[in-house]
Amino acid sequence: MSLSLFNLSGKRALITGGTQGIGFSIAKGLGEAGASLVINARNSEKLTQCIQELKSLRIDAIGALFDVTNAESVKEAIHEIETHIGPIDILVNNAGIIRRSPAEGMKLTLSITSRGR
Numbered sequence: 864m865s866l867s868l869f870n871l872s873g874k875r876a877l878i879t880g881g882t883q884g885i886g887f888s889i890a891k892g893l894g895e896a897g898a899s900l901v902i903n904a905r906n907s908e909k910l911t912q913c914i915q916e917l918k919s920l921r922i923d924a925i926g927a928l929f930d931v932t933n934a935e936s937v938k939e940a941i942h943e944i945e946t947h948i949g950p951i952d953i954l955v956n957n958a959g960i961i962r963r964s965p966a967e968g969m970k971l972t973l974s975i976t977s978r979g980r
């Protein structure tokens with residue numbers, strides 16, 4: 864597929880939970896289109912392996928270790944990234960988990976929307 868219509872050279876993308884699965888595939892796609900990547904993860908070993916793999920594909924990537932559910936860590940990490948590397952142009956808000964449960968047992972509101980309110 865030609866990526867010439869989707870040229871992201873000069874753009875910087877942050878992909879949360881980007882070391883595996885959908886996040887990693889999106890990261891690779893953005894990197895192949897020319898974007899510089901910041902890959903977020905909680906596990907430093909997996910993050911190092913991921914960055915090495917992207918670099919072996921000639922994709923410019925660095926890692927950012929933080930937990931997206933920790934608001935303070937997120938704030939610090941974004942400040943660090945934007946201070947030392949520059950503004951983030953693209954955010955892929957991918958990190959997450961799936962908890963499968965029967966629909967009849969689900970609440971009408973998600974617990975994350977009511978947390979802290």
Ligand SMILES: NC(=O)c1ccc[n+]([C@@H]2O[C@H](COP(=O)([O-])OP(=O)(O)OC[C@H]3O[C@@H](n4cnc5c(N)ncnc54)[C@H](O)[C@@H]3O)[C@@H](O)[C@H]2O)c1
Pocket residue numbers: 879880881882883884885886903904905929930931932957958959960961
């Ligand atoms: N795969 C599916 O069928 C499906 C369906 C609907 C939604 N999703 C959502 O899409 C996203 C990616 O799915 P996937 O299948 O690639 O999942 P995955 O579990 O393979 O990858 C998710 C990544 O996010 C990371 N992560 C989770 N919580 C985090 C946190 N608090 N801080 C930082 N990183 C964190 C995990 O460690 C993992 O590396 C997830 O948000 C998932 O909920 C997936």
